[in-house]
Amino acid sequence: MTAPPRIAVTGASGFCGGHVATAAAAFADVVCVGRRPGPAGRHVPWDAARQVPDLAGADIVIHCAAAVGDPAPGSRAEALMRAVNVDGTARLLEAAGGRPVVWVSSASVYDPRRERSLVREDHPVAGQLNAYGRTKAAGERLALDAGAVVLRPRAVYGPGDPHLLPRLRARVRAGRLLLPGPDVRLSLTAVENLADAALAAAGWPPGAYNIADGEAYARDATLRRVLRAHGTRVTVHHMPSGAARFAALAAETAARLRPGSEVALSRYAVDQLAHPVVLDITKARACGWAPRRTLEDFLAAVRP
Numbered sequence: 001m002t003a004p005p006r007i008a009v010t011g012a013s014g015f016c017g018g019h020v021a022t023a024a025a026a027f028a029d030v031v032c033v034g035r036r037p038g039p040a041g042r043h044v045p046w047d048a049a050r051q052v053p054d055l056a057g058a059d060i061v062i063h064c065a066a067a068v069g070d071p072a073p074g075s076r077a078e079a080l081m082r083a084v085n086v087d088g089t090a091r092l093l094e095a096a097g098g099r100p101v102v103w104v105s106s107a108s109v110y111d112p113r114r115e116r117s118l119v120r121e122d123h124p125v126a127g128q129l130n131a132y133g134r135t136k137a138a139g140e141r142l143a144l145d146a147g148a149v150v151l152r153p154r155a156v157y158g159p160g161d162p163h164l165l166p167r168l169r170a171r172v173r174a175g176r177l178l179l180p181g182p183d184v185r186l187s188l189t190a191v192e193n194l195a196d197a198a199l200a201a202a203g204w205p206p207g208a209y210n211i212a213d214g215e216a217y218a219r220d221a222t223l224r225r226v227l228r229a230h231g232t233r234v235t236v237h238h239m240p241s242g243a244a245r246f247a248a249l250a251a252e253t254a255a256r257l258r259p260g261s262e263v264a265l266s267r268y269a270v271d272q273l274a275h276p277v278v279l280d281i282t283k284a285r286a287c288g289w290a291p292r293r294t295l296e297d298f299l300a301a302v303r304p
C-alpha cells in the first residue's frame with residue numbers, strides 16, 4: 001500500500017484554506033501551517049509576517065494564507081499586508097525549495113481600468129485599487145517566477161464565509177440595498193470549486209488560472225436572493241457609478257487624514273460591484289477541473 005500524499009495547507013484556520021484542508025483530509029495526510037490550527041490534520045505554527053515555515057515532509061504546498069481586506073491607505077494594516085502577502089510568500093517559496101506550490105491569488109490583481117466582460121489570464125496585471133490587490137499581484141509574481149501554479153478566484157462564497165456576506169449585510173439600510181451603476185454580470189467562486197481546483201492544481205503546468213463557477217451571475221437578483229436566503233428582504237436601488245466613485249475617493253482621502261480609521265467606502269469596493277467582471281475558466285477546464293457547485297446549491301442549503 002502506498003502512503004497518502006502529505007499536503008501542507010497554509011491559511012487553514014481561515015475560510016478557503018479550511019475548506020481545502022477538510023477536502024484534502026479525505027485522501028491525504030494534512031499539515032496546517034499557520035498561526036492557528038486548521039479543521040483537520042496536524043498544526044505547524046507559522047507567522048507569515050515574521051518566519052520561514054517548516055514544510056518538512058510535505059509533498060505539495062497549498063498556500064491560502066493572506067492578509068485580506070481593504071485597509072485605509074497608509075495604515076498599519078496596509079503595511080502588514082505587504083509583510084504577509086509579499087514577504088511571507090518569499091519565505092514560503094524559500095522553504096518549499098522547488099516542491100509543487102499552489103498559490104491562491106485573486107482576480108483583484110487584474111487591471112480594473114480595462115474592459116473585464118471576459119477576462120482571460122493574459123489580462124494585464126496592473127493598476128490595482130488597494131493594498132490587497134497590489135500585494136496579491138506582487139506575491140503571485142514571486143510565485144509565478146518560482147514555477148508555482150497560481151489560482152485566481154473571484155468573490156468566494158460558501159459555508160462559513162467571513163467576508164462577502166457580512167459586508168453585503170452591512171450595506172443594507174432600512175431594507176434598501178444601494179448599488180453603483182446599472183445591473184452587471186459578475187463571476188463568483190463557490191468555495192468548493194476553489195478547493196477542488198487547489199487540490200488538483202499541483203499537477204497542472206505552472207502559470208495562472210482563473211477559477212470561478214461555470215456561469216456568471218446577474219448582480220442585482222443574486223444579491224437580493226442571497227440576502228433573502230439569510231433572512232433579509234431588500235429592494236435594490238441604483239446610484240450613478242461616477243457618484244459612487246467620487247464618494248469613495250472622498251472617503252479614502254478622509255481616512256488618509258485620520259490614520260488608523262476605517263475607510264467607509266473605497267474605490268475597490270465600488271469597483272467590485274460597478275463593472276461586469278466575468279472570468280474565462282477555459283484554461284483550468286482544459287486541465288480536467290470543472291466547477292461542480294453553483295450559487296443555487298449554496299442557497300438551497302442555507303438555513304436562515
Ligand SMILES: NC(=O)c1ccc[n+]([C@@H]2O[C@H](COP(=O)([O-])OP(=O)(O)OC[C@H]3O[C@@H](n4cnc5c(N)ncnc54)[C@H](OP(=O)(O)O)[C@@H]3O)[C@@H](O)[C@H]2O)c1
Pocket residue numbers: 010011012013014015016017034035036046047048049063064065066067068084104105106107136153154155156157162163164
Ligand atoms: N474570500 C474571497 O472572496 C477571496 C477571493 C479571492 C481570493 N481569495 C484568496 O483566498 C485566500 C484565503 O482567503 P480567505 O477568504 O480564506 O481569508 P480568511 O478567511 O481571512 O483567511 C486568511 C487566512 O490567512 C491566515 N493568515 C493571515 N495572516 C497570517 C500570518 N501573518 N501568518 C500566517 N497566516 C496568516 C489567517 O490565519 P489566522 O487565523 O491566524 O488569522 C487565515 O487562516 C487568500 O489568499 C485570498 O487572497 C479570497
